Amino acid sequence: xxxxxxxxxxxxxxxxxxxxxxxxxxxxxxxxxxxxxxxxxxxxxxxxxxxxxxxxxxxxxxxxxxxxxxxxxxxxxxxxxxxxxxxxxxxxxxxxxxxxxxxxxxxxxxxxxxxxxxxxxxxxxxxxxxxxxxxxxxxxxxxxxxxxxxxxxxxxxxxxxxxxxxxxxxxxxxxxxxxxxxxxxxxxxxxxxxxxxxxxxxxxxxxxxxxxxxxxxxxxxxxxxxxxxxxxxxxxxxxxxxxxxxxxxxxxxxxxxxxxxxxxxxxxxxxxxxxxxxxxxxxxxxxxxxxxxxxxxxxxxxxxxxxxxxxxxxxxxxxxxxxxxxxxxxxxxxxxxxxxxxxxxxxxxxxxxxxxxxxxxxxxxxxxxxxxxxxxxxxxxxxxxxxxxxxxxxxxxxxxxxxxxxxxxxxxxxxxxxxxxxxxxxxxxxxxxxxxxxxxxxxxxxxxxxxxxxxxxxxxxxxx
Amino acid sequence: xxxxxxxxxxxxxxxxxxxxxxxxxxxxxxxxxxxxxxxxxxxxxxxxxxxxxxxxxxxxxxxxxxxxxxxxxxxxxxxxxxxxxxxxxxxxxxxxxxxxxxxxxxxxxxxxxxxxxxxxxxxxxxxxxxxxxxxxxxxxxxxxxxxxxxxxxxxxxxxxxxxxxxxxxxxxxxxxxxxxxxxxxxxxxxxxxxxxxxxxxxxxxxxxxxxxxxxxxxxxxxxxxxxxxxxxxxxxxxxxxxxxxxxxxxxxxxxxxxxxxxxxxxxxxxxxxxxxxxxxxxxxxxxxxxxxxxxxxxxxxxxxxxxxxxxxxxxxxxxxxxxxxxxxxxxxxxxxxxxxxxxxxxxxxxxxxxxxxxxxxxxxxxxxxxxxxxxxxxxxxxxxxxxxxxxxxxxxxxxxxxxxxxxxxxxxxxxxxxxxxxxxxxxxxxxxxxxxxxxxxxxxxxxxxxxxxxxxxxxxxxxxxxxxxxxxxxxxx
Numbered sequence: 001x002x003x004x005x006x007x008x009x010x011x012x013x014x015x016x017x018x019x020x021x022x023x024x025x026x027x028x029x030x031x032x033x034x035x036x037x038x039x040x041x042x043x044x045x046x047x048x049x050x051x052x053x054x055x056x057x058x059x060x061x062x063x064x065x066x067x068x069x070x071x072x073x074x075x076x077x078x079x080x081x082x083x084x085x086x087x088x089x090x091x092x093x094x095x096x097x098x099x100x101x102x103x104x105x106x107x108x109x110x111x112x113x114x115x116x117x118x119x120x121x122x123x124x125x126x127x128x129x130x131x132x133x134x135x136x137x138x139x140x141x142x143x144x145x146x147x148x149x150x151x152x153x154x155x156x157x158x159x160x161x162x163x164x165x166x167x168x169x170x171x172x173x174x175x176x177x178x179x180x181x182x183x184x185x186x187x188x189x190x191x192x193x194x195x196x197x198x199x200x201x202x203x204x205x206x207x208x209x210x211x212x213x214x215x216x217x218x219x220x221x222x223x224x225x226x227x228x229x230x231x232x233x234x235x236x237x238x239x240x241x242x243x244x245x246x247x248x249x250x251x252x253x254x255x256x257x258x259x260x261x262x263x264x265x266x267x268x269x270x271x272x273x274x275x276x277x278x279x280x281x282x283x284x285x286x287x288x289x290x291x292x293x294x295x296x297x298x299x300x301x302x303x304x305x306x307x308x309x310x311x312x313x314x315x316x317x318x319x320x321x322x323x324x325x326x327x328x329x330x331x332x333x334x335x336x337x338x339x340x341x342x343x344x345x346x347x348x349x350x351x352x353x354x355x356x357x358x359x360x361x362x363x364x365x366x367x368x369x370x371x372x373x374x375x376x377x378x379x380x381x382x383x384x385x386x387x388x389x390x391x392x393x394x395x396x397x398x399x400x401x402x403x404x405x406x407x408x409x410x411x412x413x414x415x416x417x418x419x420x421x422x423x424x425x426x427x428x429x430x431x432x433x434x435x436x437x438x439x440x441x442x443x444x445x446x447x448x449x450x451x452x453x454x455x456x457x458x459x460x461x462x463x464x
Numbered sequence: 465x466x467x468x469x470x471x472x473x474x475x476x477x478x479x480x481x482x483x484x485x486x487x488x489x490x491x492x493x494x495x496x497x498x499x500x501x502x503x504x505x506x507x508x509x510x511x512x513x514x515x516x517x518x519x520x521x522x523x524x525x526x527x528x529x530x531x532x533x534x535x536x537x538x539x540x541x542x543x544x545x546x547x548x549x550x551x552x553x554x555x556x557x558x559x560x561x562x563x564x565x566x567x568x569x570x571x572x573x574x575x576x577x578x579x580x581x582x583x584x585x586x587x588x589x590x591x592x593x594x595x596x597x598x599x600x601x602x603x604x605x606x607x608x609x610x611x612x613x614x615x616x617x618x619x620x621x622x623x624x625x626x627x628x629x630x631x632x633x634x635x636x637x638x639x640x641x642x643x644x645x646x647x648x649x650x651x652x653x654x655x656x657x658x659x660x661x662x663x664x665x666x667x668x669x670x671x672x673x674x675x676x677x678x679x680x681x682x683x684x685x686x687x688x689x690x691x692x693x694x695x696x697x698x699x700x701x702x703x704x705x706x707x708x709x710x711x712x713x714x715x716x717x718x719x720x721x722x723x724x725x726x727x728x729x730x731x732x733x734x735x736x737x738x739x740x741x742x743x744x745x746x747x748x749x750x751x752x753x754x755x756x757x758x759x760x761x762x763x764x765x766x767x768x769x770x771x772x773x774x775x776x777x778x779x780x781x782x783x784x785x786x787x788x789x790x791x792x793x794x795x796x797x798x799x800x801x802x803x804x805x806x807x808x809x810x811x812x813x814x815x816x817x818x819x820x821x822x823x824x825x826x827x828x829x830x831x832x833x834x835x836x837x838x839x840x841x842x843x844x845x846x847x848x849x850x851x852x853x854x855x856x857x858x859x860x861x862x863x864x865x866x867x868x869x870x871x872x873x874x875x876x877x878x879x880x881x882x883x884x885x886x887x888x889x890x891x892x893x894x895x896x897x898x899x900x901x902x903x904x905x906x907x908x909x910x911x912x913x914x915x916x917x918x919x920x921x922x923x924x925x926x927x928x929x930x931x932x933x934x935x936x937x938x939x940x941x
Contacts, residue, residue: 313525375599375628376592382523385588385639389526392643404636408629415602415621422606423613456523 001060002052003070004110006037011103018096027085030099038074041067058116058178065464066114068319069246076239077106079330079441086437087231105131109243118167118177129156132240136228148227155220159210166203173197179254186257201258204251211244214300215273225293233289234333237296238326245303249318252307267307271399274301275406282413288336288346291413295372298406299325302387305399309390315464317386324379327449332368334442335361338434353426362421364442371449373414374407379452467534467583468518473500474576482569490557493568497550504546508539528648533585537931540924541582541712544792545705549575551906552700555800558902561608570600574701581709585650587638598627601701608695619689626686630676637669654720654938667725670718677710678766681740691759696803704792707766711788714773720938726776733774738867740767745874753812754802757882764871765791771868772853776939780856781932782925787849794846797834797910804903808896818889824898828887830907835883837914839876845918
């Protein structure tokens with residue numbers, strides 16, 4: 001609970017700093033405070049209790065699950081905010097808006113994994129989504145950004161209404177918004193519950209699958225990712241996606257009684273569709289952002305597998321997958337931003353000859369792509385391994401087969417992209433100078449990814 | 465001595481080589497390669513039939529151990545790697561290329577991964593090393609290969625996807641075994657108690673991975689292209705060591721884990737291997753590119769080794785181990801010979817060569833010795849290996865022996881035919897300088913090894929026998 005309060009407070013501090021005309025120290029102060037909040041959350045995680053807690057209405061329940069994911073979210077947000085001053089250097093006068101929106105978005109994400117009441121769950125989703133809508137449209141000079149914001153808003157509002165309707169139906173069936181009561185009653189009553197409990201669950205499921213851009217609810221994603229400013233795309237494809245899946249997992253745990261065979265089969269089908277459609281469409285993308293969007297869709301398919309897991313470390317492997325995926329994503333996007341600076345587009349030509357012009361960046365992007373492709377010793381490999389192990393355990397061999405086939409397909413575009421950095425000639429051969437912030441963020445993210453790969457127990461050993 | 469030391473030396477070597485800069489990289493790499501060779505020889509001297517092992521917990525859940533084990537068989541493969549490594553480096557040092565620090569560090573890293581494959585006794589650790597070895601070779605082919613960039617990129621990517629696809633099926637099998645036994649440890653997997661159907665699928669999954677990497681007909685299509693496009697060091701790493709990695713793995717993992725399937729699939733697998741041997745020999749005849757020629761010759765030889773392994777008899781396995789070592793050294797000699805010619809004539813085409821004999825007597829002799837070793841004349845190391853394999857196959861069925869025996873005269877025919885075209889004939893206008901000191905040392909070392917073990921192969925047989933008998937015990941249960 002203290003994490004959520006602190007992050008929301010930090011958002012307000014950002015706005016205050018703008019009012020007090022302290023724009024210059026805004027980002028350093030935010031980063032410093034985020035680091036402090038990160039430290040506090042980690043301490044809470046290991047202590048197992050919150051520093052500040054009131055359970056009058058049971059609105060927020062901090063568990064080790066929510067703290068674990070909050071730690072990941074804070075790290076991701078820190079990376080994104082650290083890159084902000086560089087990314088928005090042309091519009092530095094509005095930096096407070098951009099940064100505070102991101103902080104509020106983070107608070108929404110934290111609320112989503114630590115809700116104790118479905119109303120809080122909805123508030124979390126809305127805070128996250130509205131932040132994301134505004135950020136997607138935050139480059140009003142560019143028509144594609146406006147389009148992205150509009151599309152995202154209309155589609156997202158539609159999905160939110162699904163979730164809201166679903167919550168209402170669940171309330172109708174159970175008579176309470178409190179997740180403890182919902183879990184208890186649904187477990188006890190089981191099949192005796194009225195049909196709208198299941199309907200409500202499915203509607204919440206659909207809404208969250210939309211947020212996580214899982215096929216067939218993915219149509220918005222490529223356009224929105226491509227149109228939004230790249231830094232926002234980074235945030236959406238890492239933090240927002242991971243938060244949606246983590247929330248989905250939590251909802252499935254609470255309403256486990258609604259996981260009927262039919263729902264399970266649909267999840268299997270959606271997962272396979274996500275994997276396949278995402279990967280096959282990614283093969284032919286010219287724009288790096290679109291490629292990352294489709295690759296993200298296929299990764300969402302992998303993460304969805306975890307909903308079916310019966311194993312006791314399902315939560316650990318989800319957190320591991322989320323961390324592996326989003327750290328590689330952050331590193332990859334940081335390089336994409338660095339090479340696309342001033343080009344006006346993010347096409348794959350920007351990478352031509354990068355190995356000669358800036359070997360460090362080329363190395364980082366290669367590592368990120370290799371991790372996403374799932375090759376050891378990077379974390380991406382173990383993430384997939386843990387997923388596969390659990391699916392074999394739970395008896396879903398078909399998912400493992402499709403996962404393996406898709407890993408092979410994915411190599412085409414991950415290595416195809418990595419290839420052009422080494423083999424294609426670029427127009428200019430001069431050394432590419434890139435802002436130090438991008439390099440720093442990309443290096444730290446990829447180093448964290450490799451550390452997770454060398455020592456997976458860092459997450460797998462936690463008791464979530 | 466702790467066997468992890470060899471891995472640490474190679475890894476540290478790879479990092480230091482990269483840090484030492486382009487000028488010093490070859491020397492640093494060579495230094496570490498020699499240190500590795502010394503350490504692995506020390507490991508051999510310390511070895512007393514029991515094997516040394518090393519194990520620490522790596523991941524708790526799922527339980528993965530960082531466990532290494534060196535028995536006779538692993539030790540032979542580690543020695544092969546660490547002795548060939550300095551020789552492979554020696555073939556490259558006189559030839560400057562761009563980004564040397566990266567090249568040499570990748571070579572050492574690849575040796576690190578392959579040594580890891582030979583030593584690990586935990587299935588997941590083994591898989592990690594197996595995949596790690598793929599990344600350096602991919603970049604070596606793409607960045608330093610021959611021919612036009614776009615073609616090279618395509619064949620490297622084909623190779624990568626092919627082998628990666630195969631490995632993923634193996635990963636699937638390993639995960640299945642883990643859920644079945646709750647452990648990745650070698651001996652737990654040996655005793656997994658699988659039904660015949662399960663064994664069949666697991667055998668096939670492993671076979672897919674290994675057949676691509678060895679390569680066995682019809683999974684060989686990547687091979688000639690990649691061998692041809694790769695730079696010399698890449699070809700040597702692929703041909704001399706990477707193919708051995710798969711052959712070794714078949715012995716260590718595939719056969720003992722799925723013994724019943726190994727018996728029931730024997731006919732199919734042996735037939736494929738022997739087709740590969742004959743097919744490779746015939747296609748080699750038609751090649752005009754010397755590197756492609758040797759690639760197909762190599763295809764025939766590795767098919768021979770695979771046949772020895774899948775014969776499932778002690779003689780077959782022993783012959784396979786002997787031929788693995790022999791082929792490792794022999795193929796280095798052959799490809800290096802082709803590179804020596806290429807550096808002087810600047811053409812890879814056999815039809816444009818000829819008349820070398822008159823100008824370079826030393827090279828003529830060296831190359832001739834390599835050819836003799838490869839066509840298995842008596843007293844050569846290959847002869848011992850192939851003869852043992854044929855004897856092993858004879859215990860299965862005489863027809864296999866007869867069929868695979870044809871490759872001996874096919875081999876002699878295509879090799880001598882090539883030798884005639886390349887070395888003999890009219891002296892060309894182009895001057896052909898004789899071997900330099902570096903090149904000479906490579907050939908002398910190779911000849912010494914091939915000749916010594918041709919005369920006296922007992923040390924290798926003695927070293928390998930206990931491990932092979934143990935493997936056979938599991939195969940025949």
